[in-house]
Amino acid sequence: LNAFGNYLLSLGKTDSAILIFNQAITLAQASGNSKQVSDAYYNLSYTYSNLKQYDKALQYIKEAHQWALKSNNAYDICDTRYKTGLILYYLQRFDVASDTLISALREAEKLGSKVLQRNIYDALSFLETERGNPEKALEYLNHYIDFNQQVLSASGQKQINFLNARYDAEKRESDILRQQAELQRRNFIIALSSIGLLALLISLVMIIMLNRRKRKIARQQLTIQQQKISELEKEKEIVSMQSLLRGEESERGRIARDLHDGLGGMLSGVKLTLNTMTGKHTLDDEDVNKFEKAIKLIDQSVQELRNVAHNMMPEILMKEGLNIALSNFCESLTAPPKVTYQFFGTPTRYDSGFEFTAYRIVQELVNNALKHAKAGEVVVELIQQEDRLSLNVRDDGMGFTTTGQNTGHGMLNLRSRVAGYRGIIDISSVIGQGTEVNVSFEHIGHLKKT
Structure with missing residues (x-):
């Protein structure tokens, strides 16, 4: 009945085959034939597996395994464990x-069954690929290829032995027609060997292609894993840089407040004290001049202190935002060369740390142009779009060669600020024509203030 059920299955009559296999189980159990019961359950599991009803397939293969244990058939025990x-x-x-x-593989090794070992290694290779272990999958794939070649070689040898035995038998039985039979046999052997060789060649080509495909998949998965690790490391560096910049911003704010409120207040107090003394003491002309100079120096010190505090943490940046702060900064630079400010887009407020970083970038670029470029004009542009911000600083100065200009402390500090918010910096310069630096930040919608 098992054979008949398999025949029906080959014709595509699945329902009829299932009915026959169930009848085979009933009859085999009644006769006490454990081997036949195991085979029938095995065939049912195979049928439901082809139907992709894997829960039922698992139920029946477990039954097949239990009956294989009862029949004490070592091959069936190993095979049903492998199918499980x-x-x-x-x-x-x-x-x-x-x-x-793995358990089935150990049993197959004890049995010495190369076919079972080949099949199990093939399954393990696919399993480890699914689990994301490309190196282990590749190891199992190589074992599969080795055993498959051994199975194919053994199969070819059996075929050759069969043909030799048949040739010898026919030669003994037909000496009279020996020459004709020999010619026919040789032609048959040549044709059969050619077909076998062709089949072997096709199998080897398919194995090589499959192996290459699996290696490619393993390499791709490894590359993806490395990219993920690299992205995580970059993300960690960016978070660290942003924390550093926020800390720097906070410290600058604290120092600016201390200078303005503390030391500024003290100098103002000194000036007030000196002013109250003018009506109480009589000074000669020389001492009066020295006294007035001291008052002027105090006034200059207070103003310089306020400028330093403003540069460290511009109050207008915190209140009005990047656009107004940059415009005010450029207007405050009255000494040649002329610094022109241009704005494009819609004014938008961002996270204070990001605005402070953008302000410092422009401040550094403009100061560099003023100190080193010998320019007639410096132009600063701020472009604000929906999810993008660009800063552009260009001058018509002496320019420089960009090779070897990226290792200075100032440039490294500038690049660190840009990288802290995943920005991109592009520097182009021509000797005698000037320099243009463009800094852009993409995908910064999350930094907007609501």
């Missing part, structure tokens, strides 16, 4: 599937 692991793999129960397949 394979169905668990289809159910994506990878850990249990792996343990089951």
Whole structure:
């Protein structure tokens, strides 16, 4: 009945085949034939597996395994254990599937069955690929290729032995027609060998292609993992840089407040004290001049102190935002060369740390142009778009060669500020024509103030 059920299955009559297999189980159990019961359950599992009903397939292969144990058939015990692991793999129960397949592999090694070992290594290779272990998958794939070649070689040798035996038998039985029979046999052998060689060649080509494909997939998965690791490391560096910039911003704000409120207040107090003394003491002309100079120096010191505090943490940046702060900064630079400010887009407020970083970038670029470029004009542009911000600083100065200009402390500090918010900096300069630096920040919608 098992053979008839398999015949019906080959004709595509699945329902009829299932009915026959169930009848075979009933009859085999009644006769006490454990081997036939195991085979019938095995065939049912195979049928439901082809139908992708893996839960039922798992149920029947477990029954087949239990009856194989009763029949004490070592090959069937190993084979049903292997099929159990394979169905668990289809159910994506990878850990249990792996343990089951490894157990089956040990039994196959004891049996010395190269076919079972080949099949189990093939299943393990696919399983480890699904689990994201490309190196382990590749190791199992190589074992599969080795055993597959051994199985194919053994199969070819059996075929050759069969043909030799048949040739010898026919030669003894037909001496009279020996020459004709020999010619026919040789032609047959040549044709059969050619077909066998062609089949072997096709199999080897398919194995090589499959191996290459699996290696490619493993390399791709490894590359993806490395990219993820690299992205995580970059993300960690960016977070660290942003924390550093926020800390720097906070410290600058604290120092600016201390200078303005503390030391500024003290100098103002000194001036007030000196002013109150003018009506109480009589000074000669020389002392009066010295006294007035001292008052002027105090006034200059207070103003310089306020400028330093403003540069460290511009109050207008905190109140009015980047656009107004940059415009005010450029207007405050009255000494040649002329600094022109241009704005494009819609004024938008951002996170204070980001605005402070953008302000410092422009401040550094403008100061560099004023100190080193010998320019007639410096132009600063701020462009604000929906999810993008660009800063452009250009001059018509002496220019420089960009080679070797990226290792200075100032440039490294500038690049660090840009990288802290995933920005891109582009520097172009021509000797005698000037320099243009463009800094852009993409995808910064999350930094907007609501």
